[in-house]
Amino acid sequence: MGLYRKITIVKIAIVFLLVAIVFWGARSSQKELNNAFAVPSGSENGFTILSSSENEDLEPMLREFARKNKIDLRFEYAGSVTIPDMIKSSPQDYDAVWSASSIWNASIPSNLLKNSKSIFVNPVIFAVKESRYKALGFSRDTVVNDLVEAIEAGNLKFMMPSVTKTNSGASAYIAFLNGLAGNPLVLTKEDLTLPALQERVEKIFKRVVKNYGGDEHLIDIFQAGEYDALVSYESSLIELNKQLIASNKEPLRFIYPSDGVSVSDSPFAYIDNNDSEKLEIFYKLQNFLLSVDTQQKLEGLGRRTTYGGQVSNVEVFKESYGIDGTAYLSPIKYPAGPVLKTALALYLDMSRKPAAVAFCLDLSEGMEGRSNKQLVAAMEKILIRELAVEEMIQFSEKDKIFVIPFGYAPEKVYSIQSVADTESLISGIKGVTKGFRADICKPVEFAIKILNDVDSEIYTKSIVLITNGLSRDGRFSSDISYDIPVFSIVSNSRIPKQLDEISRLTGGKVFDEDTDIINAFKEIRGYN
Numbered sequence: 365m366g367l368y369r370k371i372t373i374v375k376i377a378i379v380f381l382l383v384a385i386v387f388w389g390a391r392s393s394q395k396e397l398n399n400a401f402a403v404p405s406g407s408e409n410g411f412t413i414l415s416s417s418e419n420e421d422l423e424p425m426l427r428e429f430a431r432k433n434k435i436d437l438r439f440e441y442a443g444s445v446t447i448p449d450m451i452k453s454s455p456q457d458y459d460a461v462w463s464a465s466s467i468w469n470a471s472i473p474s475n476l477l478k479n480s481k482s483i484f485v486n487p488v489i490f491a492v493k494e495s496r497y498k499a500l501g502f503s504r505d506t507v508v509n510d511l512v513e514a515i516e517a518g519n520l521k522f523m524m525p526s527v528t529k530t531n532s533g534a535s536a537y538i539a540f541l542n543g544l545a546g547n548p549l550v551l552t553k554e555d556l557t558l559p560a561l562q563e564r565v566e567k568i569f570k571r572v573v574k575n576y577g578g579d580e581h582l583i584d585i586f587q588a589g590e591y592d593a594l595v596s597y598e599s600s601l602i603e604l605n606k607q608l609i610a611s612n613k614e615p616l617r618f619i620y621p622s623d624g625v626s627v628s629d630s631p632f633a634y635i636d637n638n639d640s641e642k643l644e645i646f647y648k649l650q651n652f653l654l655s656v657d658t659q660q661k662l663e664g665l666g667r668r669t670t671y672g673g674q675v676s677n678v679e680v681f682k683e684s685y686g687i688d689g690t691a692y693l694s695p696i697k698y699p700a701g702p703v704l705k706t707a708l709a710l711y712l713d714m715s716r717k718p719a720a721v722a723f724c725l726d727l728s729e730g731m732e733g734r735s736n737k738q739l740v741a742a743m744e745k746i747l748i749r750e751l752a753v754e755e756m757i758q759f760s761e762k763d764k765i766f767v768i769p770f771g772y773a774p775e776k777v778y779s780i781q782s783v784a785d786t787e788s789l790i791s792g793i794k795g796v797t798k799g800f801r802a803d804i805c806k807p808v809e810f811a812i813k814i815l816n817d818v819d820s821e822i823y824t825k826s827i828v829l830i831t832n833g834l835s836r837d838g839r840f841s842s843d844i845s846y847d848i849p850v851f852s853i854v855s856n857s858r859i860p861k862q863l864d865e866i867s868r869l870t871g872g873k874v875f876d877e878d879t880d881i882i883n884a885f886k887e888i889r890g891y892n
Contacts, residue, residue: 410436410437410438411430411435411436411437411438411459411460411642411645411646411649412438412439412440412457412458412459412460413426413437413438413439413440413458413459413460413461413462413649414440414442414447414450414451414457414458414460414461414462414635415439415440415441415442415461415462415463416441416442416443416444416447416462416463416464416530416531417441417442417443417530417579417580418464418486418531418532418579418580418597418599418600419441419462419464419630420439420441420580421665422662422665423439425658425661426649426652426653429649429652430649433648435645435648435649437649440458443526443529443530443531443887444463444464444465444468444530444531444534445468445528445529445530445531445534445708446529446886447461447463447468448468448469448471448472451472451476451477451635452471452472452473452476455476455635455637456637458635459634459635459637459639459642459645459646460632460633460634460635460646460649461477461632461633461635462483462630462631462632462633463531463630463631463633464486464530464531464532464628464630465531465535465628465629465630465631466480466482466629466631467698467704468531469631469633470701471701475636476635476636477633477634477635477636478633478634478635478636479633479634479646479647479650480631480632480633480634481631481632481633481650481654482629482630482631482632482671483630483631483632483653483654483662484629484630484659484662484663484667484668484669485627485628485629485630485667485668485669485670485671485673485693486597486598486599486627486628486630486666486667486668487597487598487620487625487626487627487628487668487673487693488531488532488535488536488539488595488596488597488598488625488626488627488628489595489596489597489598489601489618489619489620489625490511490536490593490594490595490618490619490621491593491594491595491596491601491604491605491616491617491618491619492520492592492593492616492617492619493592493593493614493615493616493617494614494615494616494617495614496519496520496592496593497617497619500514500519500520502617502619504620504622504686504688505622506619506621506622507543507621507622507623508539508540508542508543508544508621508623508624509543509544509623511619511621512540512543512544512564512568515568515571515572516564516567516568516571518571520571520592520593521573521590521591521592521593522571522572522573522591522592522593522594522595523572523573523582523585523586523591523593523594523595524536524537524572524582524594524595525579525582525595525596527708527711527716528708528711528712528756528889529886529887529889530579531628532579532595532596532597532628533595534704534708535626535628536595536626537707537711538551538626538696538698538699538704538707539621539624539625539626539696540565540568541555541556541561541565541707542623542624542696543621543623544561544564544565545558545561547623547624549697550697550698550699550700551699551703551707552699552703553702553703553706556703556706556707556710562710562714565710565711565714566714569711569716569717570717572717573591579596579597579600580600582594582596583596583600583604585871586604587604587607587608587613597628598618598666598668598687599665599666599667600666601616601618601685602666602680602681602682602685603666604616605682605685615684615685616685617685617686618685618686618687619686620686620688620691620693622694624694624695624696625693625694625695625696626695626696627673627693627695629671630667632649632650632653634646634650663675663676663677663680664677664680665680666680666681668693672692672693673691673692673693674689674690674691674692675687675689676689677689708756709753709756712756712758712760713758713760714760716760717822717823717824718760718762718763718764718822718823718824719759719763719764719823719824719825719826720763720764720766720815720818720823720824720825720826721759721763721764721765721766721825721826721827721828722766722767722768722811722814722815722826722827722828723743723765723766723767723768723828723830724768724770724774724804724807724808724810724811724827724828724829724830724831725739725743725767725768725769725770725793725830726739726770726802726804726829726830726831726832727769727770727771727793728770728771728802728832730832731831731832731855735832735855736793736794738855738880738881739793739830739881740790740793740794742830742880742881742882742885743767743789743790743793744786744790745757745882746882746885747759747765747780747786747789748783748786755882755886756886756889757882757885757886757889763823764779764818764823765779765780765781766778766779766780766811766814766815767780767789768807768810768811768814769792769793770802770806770807771802774806774807774810776792777810777814778792802831804829804831804862804863805839805840805841805862807829808827808829808840808850808866809840809841811827812827812845812848815827815848816845816848820847825848825849826848826849826850826851826872826888827848827849827850827851827872828851828852828853828885828888829850829851829852829853829863830852830853830855830881831852831853831854831855832854832855833854833855833863839862840862840865840866846866846869846870847870848870849870849871849872849873850863850866850867850870850872851867851872851873851874851875851884851888852866852867852872852873852874852875853875853879853881853884853885854874854875854876873887873888875887
């Protein structure tokens with residue numbers, strides 16, 4: 365074999381070797397690339413947890429676990445009272461539910477909700493500023509009726525979350541009813557018809573200074589104002605006390621009524637849509653939440669992890685707050701579903717402080733067609749009592765309702781006091797558009813002037829602006845009073861800066877196009 369030929373064979377062998385190295389290297393790199401960009405489990409639609417809003421501070425913990433296990437995890441938050449209807453109407457949208465309490469899951473069909481387990485317990489308790497606690501002679505022997513008498517006498521400026529939207533608000537309300545009914549073994553419909561009970565319930569809730577949507581919003585308002593007491597979850601009040609002490613503000617003393625405490629058991633359950641892959645993911649998440657390590661972390665975040673309620677972490681569950689970590693919690697017994705619904709209806713019709721609401725309805729050119737139809741359908745459902753009762757958003761005869769349609773500017777005010785008034789309004793806005801792009805500041809200022817003539821001691825006032833969000837660059841007057849919350853429902857992805865500004869100044873909220881008018885109004889009603 366000649367030298368040239370030998371060299372040629374060696375070159376060919378080297379080429380083959382290099383090709384092989386590149387090929388296997390490419391395969392290895394592709395494998396690493398595939399691992400790096402692997403499609404997470406359940407990512408076709410994601411794995412969606414419908415959770416009560418009080419679990420929001422626990423989301424990062426679950427997200428970290430999901431990231432490590434390549435699970436495409438999604439959260440949607442709502443008030444516990446509204447969660448069952450959301451599941452029953454659209455079960456396919458959710459894979460698991462994490463409610464505050466099992467009482468709300470009872471109305472969900474058993475063939476749909478499965479494998480429910482309690483993750484922790486969280487009592488709903490009363491908290492009073494230390495100075496008022498001592499002045500009113502409260503102690504560990506305090507019962508619900510002691511609190512009721514202090515509220516009735518005007519000795520406590522008292523706040524609580526929404527009764528009709530949140531578990532904490534509803535639980536506190538049931539505790540009040542139990543106490544006023546003489547602490548029966550379980551509350552009945554007959555108890556709710558007692559005139560003496562209804563009279564006292566109405567009197568108490570007229571004394572509730574403000575009744576906001578969720579616990580987080582309630583606590584923000586409490587810190588910003590001059591209030592004496594509030595109801596919330598023990599975990600939320602522990603965190604609030606930390607913040608008060610850090611800010612050199614007066615701390616709270618916790619009250620666990622000796623005649624019974626409302627205890628939330630935080631069930632985590634699977635929504636069965638016949639998907640074995642989703643079921644496997646559910647078990648991974650549930651087992652993680654119930655693991656020893658996670659349970660210790662939950663206790664560090666103010667959640668009790670034994671149903672009896674004993675706790676050992678004295679750095680979190682401080683005796684100085686009024687917590688006795690060695691005592692068993694004595695839970696009240698919740699009434700049956702129909703009784704619970706009757707109690708909530710009683711609150712809506714009688715117990716809630718009367719509302720004075722001004723609706724500002726955008727009829728400018730951008731609201732024609734489909735937007736106008738949605739607006740009309742929503743106002744029918746809000747104002748026609750038979751339809752409103754189905755959504756638990758009905759007004760009572762004691763409420764004041766004003767409706768201000770506007771094009772460029774407001775032209776007329778409807779005062780809704782009867783069925784005829786509602787019919788007149790609907791015919792006046794159906795298919796109607798007025799003028800070009802609106803100035804949304806004008807109707808809001810007009811509504812504020814109307815509501816300024818309404819007695820704040822008697823009515824809870826609010827403004828609801830329904831608009832497409834396409835506004836002229838108007839500005840709010842500098843001499844306007846900002847003590848009436850403005851809630852804006854915008855059928856557009858663009859939120860005008862004026863709405864963000866007025867919501868921030870008044871303690872209101874902006875709902876964007878992802879929330880339909882009725883669902884937004886349900887939440888708004890929760891603020892009253």
